[in-house]
Amino acid sequence: MSAVKDHIDQAVDRLAESLQKLSLTIHAHPELCYEEVKAAGWLTEFLAGQGLKVERGVGGVETAFRATIETGAGPTIAIMCEYDALPAIGHACGHNAIATAGAGAGAALAAVREQLPKGCVQVIGTPAEEGGGGKVKLIRAGIFRDVDAAMMCHGWDKWILHQDLLGIVRVGFEFTGKAAHAAADPWEGVNALDAVIQTFNTVSMLRQQVKPSARIHGIVTNGGAAANIIPEHAACLFYVRAAELDYMWDLHRRVIACAEGAARATGTSLKVIDHSESAYEPLKRNDTLLGAFRANLLALGATESPEIKDRLGSSDVGNVSQVIPCIQPMMKIAPDGTPIHSRAFEAAAAAPLAHAGTLTAAKAMARTTYDLLADPGLLAKAKGEFGA
Ligand SMILES: [Zn+2]
Ligand SMILES: [Zn+2]
Incomplete structure (x- = not known):
């Protein structure tokens, strides 16, 4: 089992340069809610180049996409990308890193396709998190109907497994x-x-x-x-x-x-x-998925920080977590104390620290996806917890 994870890590490292280029290109061309035409184009081009089957404009949302790896009948695990920017301050929420981590995880899983258990991996491009509710539209359009579990990593100044979203x-x-x-x-x-x-x-x-x-x-x-x-x-x-x-x-x-x-x-x-x-719904916690992600993250050498109980925001990933088991760990892409939606965070999202965090997040998501495909008991437990 760990041999496959080694291959996943190696695949991410091999792609480090292309992933950094992807992240910096998206960062340098910030696009607002539902206008992420270029970002969606670069991401789908990259994923298609890595051998994923790409569908653009899924769910009737022009800048949404789905990139799939299918290895036979089995569960479907989704990794989500966000890539919209903020008005006036660009990628101050670091969505370029979210997109790159998701694309990197998908590419790494495509690279080990022959070693993957039967199932399906989907990298889902979800536009307009900053107010447009892209995931709400995609849920209504049925994009998550056949997905068994989902994950994404959001940029932050620390590694935090779970943060409540209001x-x-x-x-x-x-x-x-x-x-x-x-x-x-x-x-x-x-x-x-x-x-x-x-x-x-x-x-x-x-x-x-x-x-x-x-x-x-x-x-x-x-x-x-x-x-x-x-x-x-x-x-x-x-x-x-x-x-x-x-x-x-x-x-x-x-x-x-x-x-x-x-x-x-x-x-x-x-x-x-x-x-x-x-409405943006609260993030429904899933300790089973968090536990699997934590084991992979810590094995990669990251240091977990405690959850923050005040200073809570809102996101449409909450809506996904209300329909299927779903997690959104925070990945460290900025120096300690850098608040999101600030000019300092915008600068940090293009710095080497962000790139290192993005690669670690890509590995941790790809490893966790592998765990969920390889261990039916783990997915069943996550679903049981969701339904409880
Ligand atoms: Zn934001
Ligand atoms: Zn954000």
């Missing part, structure tokens, strides 16, 4: 009342802004009783037209975040109830603007 769902409220002169006939009016203010007050009270990891935050998007008119229309928008999916939807319901109560209290009518379709 689910996030947006909800808007539009209140309608009745306009009147605010001094001459205020009793003729029905104040829609009062309903907005009452919603914020009630949400603030709710916030006292929510779990520490939950976040509820909003803005007023319409506060009325003029101070001498009782506002006829007023509106607000809230983001609701939580670390567990059920709890996120529970809080979502309770925030809507706050707005309903405010409408009742003020005599306004309420229209709820539902954004449930674009």
Whole structure:
């Protein structure tokens, strides 16, 4: 078994130069959500060159792709790539490294194809993580339907096996009342802004009783037209975040109830603007997959850091983890203390340290994929844990 893993490591090392070039090229040409035409092109060209069967534009998403290695009937393991950049600050989330680690893992597994147990490996290119929800679209299009387990590595300043991601769902409220002169006939009016203010007050009270990891935050998007008119229309928008999916939807319901109560209290009518379709779901933990990844990562000489329990973000990889067993370990591609979405992280994502971390992540993902194909008990355990 370890002989195959040695061959996997050697294949990644052999490809180190091409992988670095791929990473730096993507880094130098940042493309936003759903515009990652060049990155998807370079990645698919590389994977096709390594002997994977490439499909472009899968799931009806132009910049998505799937690159497959098939060795016979068996389980399907997916390795995900992200490659979108941020507005104004380029690859400050290091998605060039995510893409390169995924492509490197796929290429290494293609190189040991003859030694792979029966099954299927898919490198799935998932666009638009930074707000566009590419994985949400691909899930709806059925791209993950036949996948048994999935993984990806995200850039960070440390090796961390699991970090919670908060689910996030947006909800808007539009209140309608009745306009009147605010001094001459205020009793003729029905104040829609009062309903907005009452919603914020009630949400603030709710916030006292929510779990520490939950976040509820909003803005007023319409506060009325003029101070001498009782506002006829007023509106607000809230983001609701939580670390567990059920709890996120529970809080979502309770925030809507706050707005309903405010409408009742003020005599306004309420229209709820539902954004449930674009929710990013929390990352569902899978200790079986994490354990397999950890063993491979530590064997490669990496040092694991403890999980971070505050400073939590959100990602559409959470949605994947709610439909199949899925992990997103953090790979060290930046010096300690470098925050993501910063100019320093953007620079780090193109430096030699990032390249070294990317190669280690590629090896660890390819080895873990091999473990899942070789040991049906391991995959069964991961699935059992997922379903539990
Ligand atoms: Zn990001
Ligand atoms: Zn990111």
